[in-house]
Amino acid sequence: MQERSNTLASDSLQALSEIAFTVNSIQEIRPLLEKVLEIAMDTLAAERGFVLLKSESAPSGFEVKSSFNISDELLADLTGISNSVVTEVMAKGEPVILFETERDPRYNTSESIVLQSIQSIACVPLSIKNQQIGAIYLDSLTKRSRFTNESLPFLTAFTNQAAIAIENARLYESLRAENRRLRDEVQRMHRFEELIGQSPSIREVFDTMTQVLDTDATVLIQGESGTGKELVARAIHYNGPRKDQPFLALFCGSLPDSLLESELFGHKRGAFTGAVTDKKGLFEAADGGTFFLDEVGDLSPQIQAKLLRVLQEGEIKRVGENHVRNVDVRIVSATNKMLEELIREGSFREDLYYRLNIISIDMPALRNRLSDIPLLAHHFLDKYSAKKPGIKGFSEQALEEMRGYRWPGNVRELENTIERSVILAKGELIEVGDLKLPQSLAPIGDQTGLTLREAEQRLVEQTLKDNQDNISQTAKQLGVSRRWLHYKLKEWQA
Numbered sequence: 001m002q003e004r005s006n007t008l009a010s011d012s013l014q015a016l017s018e019i020a021f022t023v024n025s026i027q028e029i030r031p032l033l034e035k036v037l038e039i040a041m042d043t044l045a046a047e048r049g050f051v052l053l054k055s056e057s058a059p060s061g062f063e064v065k066s067s068f069n070i071s072d073e074l075l076a077d078l079t080g081i082s083n084s085v086v087t088e089v090m091a092k093g094e095p096v097i098l099f100e101t102e103r104d105p106r107y108n109t110s111e112s113i114v115l116q117s118i119q120s121i122a123c124v125p126l127s128i129k130n131q132q133i134g135a136i137y138l139d140s141l142t143k144r145s146r147f148t149n150e151s152l153p154f155l156t157a158f159t160n161q162a163a164i165a166i167e168n169a170r171l172y173e174s175l176r177a178e179n180r181r182l183r184d185e186v187q188r189m190h191r192f193e194e195l196i197g198q199s200p201s202i203r204e205v206f207d208t209m210t211q212v213l214d215t216d217a218t219v220l221i222q223g224e225s226g227t228g229k230e231l232v233a234r235a236i237h238y239n240g241p242r243k244d245q246p247f248l249a250l251f252c253g254s255l256p257d258s259l260l261e262s263e264l265f266g267h268k269r270g271a272f273t274g275a276v277t278d279k280k281g282l283f284e285a286a287d288g289g290t291f292f293l294d295e296v297g298d299l300s301p302q303i304q305a306k307l308l309r310v311l312q313e314g315e316i317k318r319v320g321e322n323h324v325r326n327v328d329v330r331i332v333s334a335t336n337k338m339l340e341e342l343i344r345e346g347s348f349r350e351d352l353y354y355r356l357n358i359i360s361i362d363m364p365a366l367r368n369r370l371s372d373i374p375l376l377a378h379h380f381l382d383k384y385s386a387k388k389p390g391i392k393g394f395s396e397q398a399l400e401e402m403r404g405y406r407w408p409g410n411v412r413e414l415e416n417t418i419e420r421s422v423i424l425a426k427g428e429l430i431e432v433g434d435l436k437l438p439q440s441l442a443p444i445g446d447q448t449g450l451t452l453r454e455a456e457q458r459l460v461e462q463t464l465k466d467n468q469d470n471i472s473q474t475a476k477q478l479g480v481s482r483r484w485l486h487y488k489l490k491e492w493q494a
């Protein structure tokens with residue numbers, strides 16, 4: 001007997017530590033209830049069991065949420081008979097242990113027990129802060145594993161733990177559902193699923209986008225690096241009538257003129273050394289679709305003239321050919337330069353500017369829409385925590401820190417920050433320390449007296465040095481694209 005109770009004690013301890021672990025590890029209610037039932041049944045060697053939770057929609061006021069070894073019919077019988085143990089436990093909130101049920105004067109007339117000739121039953125309420133949230137029911141049809149009053153202390157401790165876990169899981173699920181609902185609601189307000197934001201300035205962008213979707217008007221998107229210009233260009237294409245036709249993009253600053261021309265307009269075989277076959281240009285390839293000219297301010301005067309012709313006449317001429325071809329392409333362009341300034345300097349054609357800029361969209365800098373930060377941060381958390389699902393969110397301080405930061409690299413910098421913090425985070429919440437936001441720019445000497453361009457170059461060079469010339473790292477730290485960085489470095493070399 002001594003030995004048996006020792007085994008029970010050690011099994012009980014094992015079960016208690018298992019349930020404590022479960023509290024912290026299973027967040028979804030269904031697998032959690034299954035695990036709770038499994039541990040209880042294993043520890044008491046029960047043959048059958050189920051977990052009930054209070055439910056306002058069920059007629060009896062409670063609902064079986066997880067069961068083992070019991071058919072649905074029997075379940076209905078067990079929970080339906082008013083005089084049964086379950087009803088009493090649910091009503092009084094006290095545990096009931098029955099052994100030799102046939103001799104127990106309280107229950108031997110109880111239909112279900114008699115009908116099923118159950119030998120012993122343990123039914124314990126699940127309660128939290130004196131509120132009853134459900135019960136665990138275990139029984140045995142043979143005399144082999146009879147429950148005794150000795151099992152009660154364990155069962156009580158166990159169900160207390162289980163109740164906390166269940167309550168946490170419910171809370172977690174309702175928070176997640178609420179989060180999902182709020183986000184769906186925000187998304188329903190505009191149709192651009194991939195574009196996150198609800199601040200007035202970004203809504204203005206969505207409104208303009210909506211107005212131009214069904215037109216062929218050219219759109220010029222202006223804004224700082226990382227504000228989402230390319231994303232907007234794509235969204236205009238993929239939400240409009242041209243969506244089944246190609247969307248082609250060209251980074252205008254990436255090629256020398258001669259190559260760029262043949263890339264854009266195509267060439268005839270033999271037009272220049274290396275032109276061994278006829279080749280279609282990007283404009284032809286994008287026929288029927290949208291052509292996205294990224295960093296349009298970097299186009300040379302020659303290419304600007306040819307582009308103007310595409311816009312005015314809808315015509316292109318392949319390099320080395322004399323006849324024109326018609327193309328039907330919608331042009332969306334983007335720049336993070338002030339084109340008006342380039343026009344004043346004489347490096348950008350004014351007539352082209354007006355052609356490109358039938359509709360203009362100004363992307364707000366992230367520091368001017370700080371209210372979108374929590375929304376964006378959660379969006380990126382969802383994206384990057386897929387492989388690390390333990391992370392639930394951000395600490396209040398982390399959100400505060402993000403709202404207070406100036407985000408020189410805009411949304412791209414925020415995205416990179418979240419990606420990195422997910423990797424660094426050790427707990428369930430991303431903390432301030434995981435964000436690794438620069439407190440202030442590293443000292444790079446006295447910057448007064450420098451032009452913006454010189455300061456930009458210094459900052460880039462210093463950051464490159466700090467990152468041992470690693471382009472990806474430097475781009476990440478600065479919150480700019482690698483393409484932008486390559487381009488700038490080339491520009492400064494010249």
Ligand SMILES: Nc1ncnc2c1ncn2[C@@H]1O[C@H](COP(=O)(O)OP(=O)(O)OP(=O)(O)O)[C@@H](O)[C@H]1O
Pocket residue numbers: 194195196197223224225226227228229230231232336411412415480481484
């Ligand atoms: N409103 C937004 N919602 C969700 N993600 C966004 C949003 N704006 C930008 N992003 C994300 O931020 C990153 C940078 O966006 P994008 O490349 O469109 O910026 P950009 O303005 O073209 O920058 P650059 O001038 O450096 O080319 C991308 O990963 C993009 O998906």
Ligand SMILES: [Mg+2]
Pocket residue numbers: 229230294
């Ligand atoms: Mg871009």
